[in-house]
Amino acid sequence: MTVKVCGLRTPEEVACALEAGADLVGFVHHPPSPRHLDWDALAEVLRVSGAASRAVLVTVDASRETLAARSLELGVAAVQLCGSEDPAAFSAFPVRVLRRLAVAPGAAEEARAWSATAEVFVLDHPSGAGGTGLAVDLDEARALCAQLPCLVAGGLTPESVGAVLRATGARGADASSGLEAAPGVKDARRVRAFVTAARAALGEVQA
Secondary structure (H helix, E strand, O other): OEEEEOOOOOHHHHHHHHHHOOOEEEEEEOOOOOOEOOHHHHHHHHHHHOOHHHEEEEEOOOOHHHHHHHHHHHOOOEEEEOOOOOHHHHOOOOOEEEEEEEOOOOHHHHHHHHOOOOOEEEEEOOOOOOOOOOOOOHHHHHHHHOOOOEEEOOOOOOOOHHHHHHHHOOOEEEEOHHHEEEOOEEOHHHHHHHHHHHHHHHHHHHO
16 A cells, blocks of 8 residues: 655655655656756755655656666655656666556556566556646556556545545555645645545555
């Protein structure tokens, strides 16, 4: 059972997510995103929060060499690859690899290509690389969760996460935009409510 709060930008947001009970905290390095942190800002947030061992570095089409060097330098637990990366290029990567998987036709084939490289798949809406706020197709997500180790994402909120987890049987949940007061700004009450609701639903699914 894994609960991930993604798109965090300040030490205070990180502390809120961890105090609420999140297992993983995600940081976006992708300039088009309102949640983007440059390398210096990310290093400072990790230094102040002390959260590197629970941190996931979320990127889109960054080079393997850059990501490997930055991951080791920052001490993050994992990277989450959300673009058109080549799975062969990320074999034997120095930290855990999570792979974003668009819930759409062809997902099972993509998952097979990544099966030797990715430890976990993050199911998201196919319209973008992440953070779109759009929900996944529950029937297609359920079929993927039956075959793969998956976290479900895609517009999750404190109000919706329980039903989505129960419907899909996913091993965990990942949310970002649905926990915000404004793009790139987390709402502490929504973060706490999301983690609580996700944990309750995961307990039911695993029972």
